[in-house]
Amino acid sequence: MPTMNMLQAINNALDIAMAEDEKVICFGEDVGFFGGVFRATSHLQEKYGKARCFNTPLVEQGIIGFANGLAAQGSVPVAEIQFADYIFPAFDQIVNETAKFRYRSGDLFNVGGLTIRTPYGGGISGGHYHSQSPEAYFAHTPGLKVVVPRNPYQAKGLLLSAIRDPDPVLFFEPKRLYRASTGEVPEADYQLPLGEAEVTREGSDITVLGWGAQMEVIERAVALAEKEGISCEVIDLRSILPWDEDTVVESVLKTGRLLITHEAPLTGGFAGEIAATIQERCFLYLESPIARVTGLDTPFPLTLEKEYLPDHLKIFEAIQASMAF
């Protein structure tokens, strides 16, 4: 099985999808001949032609508006927004149009073919506008699916599912891991299910939940906790919307404790939604308050990035506090 980094896995998934279905069309800023600023679309124009892999003018609302129309027509657009920080000009097209297309038309029309890929997350000295994790803004929008992979294997399998899914999908790629994360990735076609969390480590004392690049941070924290004799169950949520309540509930019914971590700010972050739901469904089983270890309620800072981020030590401390409650 070949080893790939996350970018190669994403490129490979796009290649498979485009080879299989001529309706799959990749576009965005610098996506064409150059292959994207991160090179996720390398060589796709060369292989599939300018009509199916191309640069757009620099206009995010235009990219997504165009993609909505293309998807409504029956094509399968895979649109790239260069950084998740720049998805906001397209917020109206995504929230008012993409998400509501099928519902408002009574299923006469839909944009289910649409996938929006965008790099997200901090840890690369990106400052305010190359670091954000905007998933919670979209989690409040019925009609969208929101997916975040944690490694190359996940990225390929989830992206292929996203492209073939009958609903529009926002696919957030942890750019800190684009080259840093490598692993074995089957060359063949495969899919991983949307809307399903994955228990990546079984444990009995506390459930530790995250997604995307934060999974790697969780692993480091959990290694510290295990040394202290704390048995952690680790869950990768993978899909933010719709999210897999049952897997998390099942785990918390067993462990009695829950810690949720994400890079995005605390207030209004998706951990709040998970905490509220688990509190409703596992009230009698909880042995400590649900812990949230997240970014601060500030814009994403440059120099003090390390201090801002919810790193393994902050998670480790919160695990210990939960156990000692």
Next chain:
Amino acid sequence: MTTTQDIHTPDFLRGDEFSIPTFRLLRQDGTLHEGAVAPALERDQALKIYRAMVATRVLDERMMAAQRQGRLSFYMQCTGEEAAVIGSAAALDDADMIMAQYREQGALVYRGFSYDEFMNQLFGNELDYGKGRQMPIHYGSRKLHYMTISSPLATQIPQAAGYAYGQKLAGEGHCTIVFFGEGAASEGDFHAALNMAAVHEVPVIFFCRNNGYAISTPSIEQFAADGVAPRAFGYRMHVIRVDGNDVLAVLAATRKARRIAVEENKPVLIEAMTYRLAAHSSSDDPSGYRSKKEEEAWRDKDPIQRMQNWLLAREWWDEEEEKALQETLRREVLETMKRAEKRPPPPLDSLVTDVYADVTPALQRQLDGLKAHIRKYPEAYPKGARSLDPDVSASLDTQGGE
């Protein structure tokens, strides 16, 4: 591509050198302007266009009255803009996609959307294709290639560029026409769309209804330029300004635009100069921002009267046929309205379908919870209770009322 002609003095250009002429064929009295040549138009199609214009006017007047009586929550008229909307639709192939803003019901009438279909949407009943989810006038029809309307302005403009790009790749010789008002053209999506369409050479017709007002805002407060048409130059796009009350001019211009779009894969901008004769919507009273005198001046340029004069002069139409058409349409509107009003609302389950292709477990739980609640308080939720079980529905019916 950028031109590179050099100058050596700081001479600014300012854009008011542009003067965009208005293309007109038909005078109000039904005669042609000097030198004007009417587009080839068979009698049958001419009458189809005319009947669609009258049918739209009758529908609008009756439904605005129904809104005033409280029978309908909301309404918007196409009044004064029937020639712009129907004349352009008539220039298209019936399989070309239409993406509308909201004041283009005339195009749907022309394509054969029935009064029943209009009413089902307006009353949001169980037969509404949109399942009663959107406000009145947000029509859509898959079989008539009319994209479902949404309220956010201008969002359909870049979508039209994308749709047309897909049509180009499909290679079946179809194009997309996208309608929007001059107010919507101020949105960023307008710029995004025209630029993308020009760069990617897509077969799309951008059709601007410049009717002078965006709710209360006169166009002089919308843009400083000579209307919307000059913007096409900035995108290196074909453009024409046309008298929007002149159905022959609109038809001729749109036919040519379609040829450019489909045969050359080039986008085209048409700016139709017209006037919003009615209020913006049933929630608006224009007497607060414009004069009766101004309205009267435009009433004298009524596009339907103008086409009727032309038809009468050609002896393709007479007073008796006019009277019969009006009577038939008025009767039909009333009958279909009564039918639509009495139809039940969409079933409660339709609240959660079509959010996604399949109902998610979380949504199913929410629906189940809602059903349990409504079973407890059926009188508080008569529309929802009706579809829960036949007994509740029957008891509500016998409790009287409409």
